Amino acid sequence: MFAKSLTASQGAVTRDATARYIYKRLFDWALQAANDSLSAAATAAAGGEAPLSTLASCVGILDIYGFENLGFNSFEQLCVNYSAEVLHKVGSELVIDMSGLGASCLPVTSCT
Amino acid sequence: MPPCNFLYLTVAFPVCAQHYCESVFALELVEYQAEGIRYEQAAYRRKHPLVRVIGVELMTLLDEQCRLPNPTDHKLLTKMYKKYGAAQGGVAAIGAHSKVLRMEETDYTDQLFRVTHYAGEVTYSVTGFLEKHFDEVPEAVERMLQTSTSIILNPTAGTSALGIASAATSSSAPSTPTGAGASARGSVGAPSAAANAYLASARKTPGPNKGVPPSTPATAVKRSTNVNLGTLVRAQVAQLLDELERTVPHFVRCIKASDKAAKQDPPPAVGASTNPLLKKRRSTVGNNTATSTAAAVAAAGTHSVSPSLSPPYPSTDYAFYLVQSATPPSTLSRCCNSCAAAGCWRPLTPPAPTTA
Numbered sequence: 001m002f003a004k005s006l007t008a009s010q011g012a013v014t015r016d017a018t019a020r021y022i023y024k025r026l027f028d029w030a031l032q033a034a035n036d037s038l039s040a041a042a043t044a045a046a047g048g049e050a051p052l053s054t055l056a057s058c059v060g061i062l063d064i065y066g067f068e069n070l071g072f073n074s075f076e077q078l079c080v081n082y083s084a085e086v087l088h089k090v091g092s093e094l095v096i097d098m099s100g101l102g103a104s105c106l107p108v109t110s111c112t
Numbered sequence: 113m114p115p116c117n118f119l120y121l122t123v124a125f126p127v128c129a130q131h132y133c134e135s136v137f138a139l140e141l142v143e144y145q146a147e148g149i150r151y152e153q154a155a156y157r158r159k160h161p162l163v164r165v166i167g168v169e170l171m172t173l174l175d176e177q178c179r180l181p182n183p184t185d186h187k188l189l190t191k192m193y194k195k196y197g198a199a200q201g202g203v204a205a206i207g208a209h210s211k212v213l214r215m216e217e218t219d220y221t222d223q224l225f226r227v228t229h230y231a232g233e234v235t236y237s238v239t240g241f242l243e244k245h246f247d248e249v250p251e252a253v254e255r256m257l258q259t260s261t262s263i264i265l266n267p268t269a270g271t272s273a274l275g276i277a278s279a280a281t282s283s284s285a286p287s288t289p290t291g292a293g294a295s296a297r298g299s300v301g302a303p304s305a306a307a308n309a310y311l312a313s314a315r316k317t318p319g320p321n322k323g324v325p326p327s328t329p330a331t332a333v334k335r336s337t338n339v340n341l342g343t344l345v346r347a348q349v350a351q352l353l354d355e356l357e358r359t360v361p362h363f364v365r366c367i368k369a370s371d372k373a374a375k376q377d378p379p380p381a382v383g384a385s386t387n388p389l390l391k392k393r394r395s396t397v398g399n400n401t402a403t404s405t406a407a408a409v410a411a412a413g414t415h416s417v418s419p420s421l422s423p424p425y426p427s428t429d430y431a432f433y434l435v436q437s438a439t440p441p442s443t444l445s446r447c448c449n450s451c452a453a454a455g456c457w458r459p460l461t462p463p464a465p466t467t468a
Contacts, residue, residue: 013243014250021249021257022265029264062356067229073236075244079345081229082166086349088230089163090356 062087162212162229167349169195170213171342174245178340185223189238193220247341 006014064087065080173191177183197215215225223238260266339347 014253017247017249018253018257020247021254025257025265062352067231069232069234073234074239075241075341077234078166078170078227078236079342081227081234082163083345083349084231085166085229086163086353090353 162227165212166227167346171346174241174342175340177242178246183242185238185240185242188242189220189223189225192225192238196225245340245342247344 064084067084068077068080070077170192173188173195177188177191180187193215196213197217197220211228213225213227219225224235225238226233226235257265
């Protein structure tokens with residue numbers, strides 16, 4: 001074990017990276033714990049009803065970040081908005097396909 | 113894979129709601145004309161160049177910079193300006209790209225670039241981009257954490273770049289934590305094939321002059337993983353889309369409490385509106401801000417207010433909802449011969465747009 005001296009800015013960067021790493025691990029652990037507790041296998045192990053088959057239907061809840069536009073937008077906001085944009089694209093295509101609107105039946109997108 | 117039902121629970125932004133609203137605009141035309149509201153037909157953009165511009169082009173730029181020796185944010189900015197700056201006659205400054213990502217002359221000195229999202233234009237600052245994209249975790253710190261006795265910091269399963277695959281959110285923004293998505297379908301531990309393939313292609317052996325942002329300590333250069341944060345985000349989004357493709361989405365009706373906390377008039381009874389299928393509060397139409405919390409609704413048959421609601425009606429604001437049934441009502445029919453699908457319910461003759 002040896003100590004290495006860093007400048008203040010270098011130390012700040014290391015500190016921030018460490019904090020992000022710890023947060024990431026904590027988030028992953030909490031997510032896994034939630035999934036495990038809700039899993040059908042856990043229910044069966046706890047004495048509940050066993051799933052009818054391993055291919056049971058499931059219900060998932062998708063919560064998205066949404067759209068962020070703060071005063072100072074950095075890489076985090078870009079990633080968040082990118083994810084939102086992708087989901088937006090998926091959702092819109094899905095809805096248009098579901099509604100059966102063909103290319104020739106374009107809905108109104110602006111009105112005065 | 114079995115069909116799964118995912119509830120799109122949009123909290124901060126109505127992803128599906130916005131374009132779901134657009135899909136029922138055809139039905140809205142009837143009401144618009146009845147109320148004398150002017151409108152104009154517009155083409156629906158099916159292309160989304162922004163996904164490619166950010167996800168592929170911009171991330172590639174970031175990866176390239178990280179691999180160069182002595183990368184700086186300024187070098188990244190210069191490269192972006194050459195490509196997207198209109199004043200520079202950038203290659204991507206014309207056509208579809210200019211509508212997505214652009215940089216003005218003053219942006220170069222301010223270290224900004226502008227991206228036009230579906231919800232509006234956002235100005236991003238390039239400062240710190242490379243450092244965050246690189247996501248350097250000093251190896252010494254990682255080694256130290258792996259000696260931890262806490263199961264959170266040191267899971268027995270070992271660490272991987274992707275971590276525990278999340279079906280709900282990407283963990284790219286630790287500063288904005290949201291509710292974790294819980295799947296009732298057992299643990300979602302293994303990344304999907306799509307994400308794995310994506311990561312496999314992204315993992316590259318670093319070159320001899322492994323790019324390190326100058327702000328990181330020179331002592332802790334070696335990374336334990338080779339995946340940059342941007343690549344990780346894209347992989348997780350790919351995995352999420354992969355899972356969504358295996359689902360059958362449904363929509364949920366949400367009744368939002370009125371912001372004014374005031375009692376509202378009860379909605380018109382069935383049959384009173386020209387469109388018995390669609391009833392909507394105009395106050396929240398086209399509300400693109402983050403305050404809207406409701407999603408569209410699928411319900412069988414026709415209905416107005418839920419039978420459980422009786423006068424005095426609670427203070428509610430229906431964002432919008434749609435009744436979707438198997439057979440189209442007699443008042444509406446398919447708009448044209450090309451729309452053979454049963455879901456296309458429009459007046460047979462679309463009302464002509466009223467112009468000034």
